[in-house]
Amino acid sequence: MHIEVKRLNKTFGAGTPAVDDVSFGIARGRLIGLLGPSGGGKSTLLRMLAGLEYPDSGEIRINGQRVNELAPQQRGIGFVFQHYALFRHMNVYDNIAFGLTIKKEKKTVIAARVRELLALTGLSGLEKRYPNQLSGGQRQRVAFARALAPRPELLLLDEPFAAIDAKVRKELRTWLKQLISQLGITSIFVTHDQDEAVEVADEMLILQRGRLEQQGAPQTVYERPQTPFVASFIGHSRTLEAPQRLRGFDGAVTAGGSAIVRPEFVEAGLEGELSHPSASEPGTVRHLFFRGTHLEVEVELDGNRLLANRPLDRPPLQVGDCVQVLVHRLYVVEGETVRLLDNPLKHDPFPVHI
Amino acid sequence: MAGMITAHLSPEGSARPRHIDESPLARRLLIGLALLFLALVVFIPLVSIFIEAFRKGLALYGAAITEPYALSALRLTLLTAAIAVPLNTLFGLAAAWAITKFRFRGKNVLITLIDLPFAVSPIISGLIFVLLFGAQGFFGPWLDERGIQIIFALPGIVLATVFVTFPFVARELIPLMQSQGSQEEEAAATLGASGWQMFRRVTLPNIKWGLFYGMILCNARATGEFGAVSVVSGHIRGQTNTLPLHIEILYNEYQFSASFAVASLLVLLALVTLLAKSAVEWRTSRAMAATQQPDPLAREGGANHAH
């Protein structure tokens, strides 16, 4: 393991813990997305890795070596700040060169390295500009180049895209992912935007109220959420209060429990359109939402309201239409864990009573 | 500040519909009233100093500001400022660093204590040093035995001046550094900069204009302080007379023109101070406008960060 964190804790003042007993390991060269709602402890965790905050207890190891006592200057970590924290009185060149001049590198070495990074980040020609003469995306890239200049072993990025407008953000994150995989540097970035984490990260760490909820590849986390929080946070979902009334799930879910359902696991359509008509039940269309690539249908069943995705090539529906609804999969909440449950009727096309 | 004010104004006031702003008549009336008040209270006194100074001709003006007592008062004033300003600058930097970069208990108390000299009457600012170091003061006999004179001598004048000008630099720097936050310093730390490198290469360039303005203000007050210095100076001409005290003596001796001539020197210094203030404000407002315009989102985030 390149980075190892063991039972890390941090509380500010007398409040609730910002980071609560967090442990994880990260292999070399991975790009990690640290995801969670605002105020979940992501930035605090990142700042402790960087040495900008000291943990109350627990251990941080880099390459097997405990770094708790090391000052940020000695850790050899690159850090990209949320608002970039560019040195406003220095031009682009001097910003990028800063870390190297601290190391007292030769002028020619510094110049070569800065040129290389300017080319890499597409900033060539802007070296004489000052931060206030750059666009948000350009500043972000300067911050990135500045952090990379001293060749850190680990790169930390705190909400790297938060201050950039939506359109540039998409381009920038594709660019960043390619660049990091090209450089092969272990990187951790903080985000509260799940699309961003899913799209960019090799692996996600999901943090809520200071606790680590789940670690895993985006697809794994999406398909097999381990906690109710992750199941409801990742993807588009709805919580059902009476899942035991859904056809097929009546025996599998105890009354009084709740379950989470995703629209992509629900089919709603006219008679004959569904893949497993025997597992479906009737419902009424309440709302229709056009989502660009598909239609989202809100249907009311006996005691539950849920969302279903519907391809655009199917015949149109109207509010008030009666449709058949098939729920393929539920995430059943059982205390602190979540159980994935496929509709049992789907696998048993000829139920006993026929 | 002036630059920011114009930015707030609509290009032509009269282009706005009626009843949203004051009517043009009311507007002119208000401007007139404000200007009249400023003229009576500030502008006429300012102009009168120069007119009184030159009333008896250039020759007398020249003589008044070059006579030996005036020159020695000027020397003493400059010497006092040259000691007080650097001391308070160092203190201001230390105080601003401690207060804006760290969390600790009693920060608000500390800020209030730094303001204390502003709240104390200049006369009392002089009195406290007489109580400590005067002939009947706590340390008076001890100093007397050793032949050290503080009150009615240069050290007393310097001490009183340092006391009176104590908060200026700190008060300029604290809000400035608070609004700038610590992120640039943290960035420097992750790039390997030591404390001194961080301060010299990142903090100092960012605060240099605020620091400069704080020092200018401190200097203006140090050269112009009257009440506190008049208590601890012995008013000995050619020895412990500063420029403001020299003005008082001339005035009380009915040498009005000479008195105003010497005063005009201090007025020039005050005008330079105001000019420096405008220049610093112009620079910072320009820098702010430049950082804020291209990236409104970053500015929003910056504002949040400042809280």
Added chain:
Amino acid sequence: MKGSKSRRVLPGFGLSMGVVIFYLGLVVLLPIAGVFIKTAGMSLSDFWAAVSNPRVLASYRISFLTAFVAAAVNLIFGPLIAWVLVRYRFPGKKVIDSLVDLPFALPTAVAGIALTSIYAPSGWIGQWLAPLGIKVAYTPLGIMIALIFIGLPFIVRTVQPVIQELERETEEAAVMLGAYRLRTLRRVVVPELVPAMLTGFAMAFARGIGEYGSVVFISGNMPMRTEIAPLLIRTKLEQYDYAGATAIAMVMLIISFAMLLAINYLQWRASRRVVME
């Protein structure tokens, strides 16, 4: 790991805090403590006699009354000037804006002699007032003029940024709700300015009570009539009546501290309002 909570990332806390405490203690706190120690050495009856003597009481009254009236006058004209400077355009505005700071930058003694020469019966303005029977120099009115001069920037400079930050939209909202200009100003604008006006008033008042340099020339310094408290301290010191001087100073110091706390409280309240909104 021991003491992890108190560790700090940025360096220099010990050094800067050490410098601050040492210097603050030596230059400010120790000397001020001297006043308290000196007073503690007096018997209560001596202290009472020193501060309740009619001449002393008169000087307090003059200092407070003139400072209060001067701050009140500035409370009217200060916000007016701030409003005019922020909202209107007129030639020479920038120069006038900097001129507001002149009382901060001008040595008090210089202000004192200038104001005296203008408002003396033979002066530029005094000669017009004298035939009307209005005497300014060497009367409490003169002291007020000096204190208006000294206090003006305090109120203008605390109110001005608030006017700048006022959102035009709230005024426009009032217009849309049917309010005409005067009512909009009274109901929407002025309430927003009140906290800043109070802070500025307190600052100008506190400064006025202690002011010396600009007042001594214009006041005439007649005991019981135009003798301000700081001047009386000075007089007592010149007569080597240290105990008497210290007693008067003690009373003024306590009032100054109270004003300082009041100002801090007002500012804290104003800032809390902003954050909460």
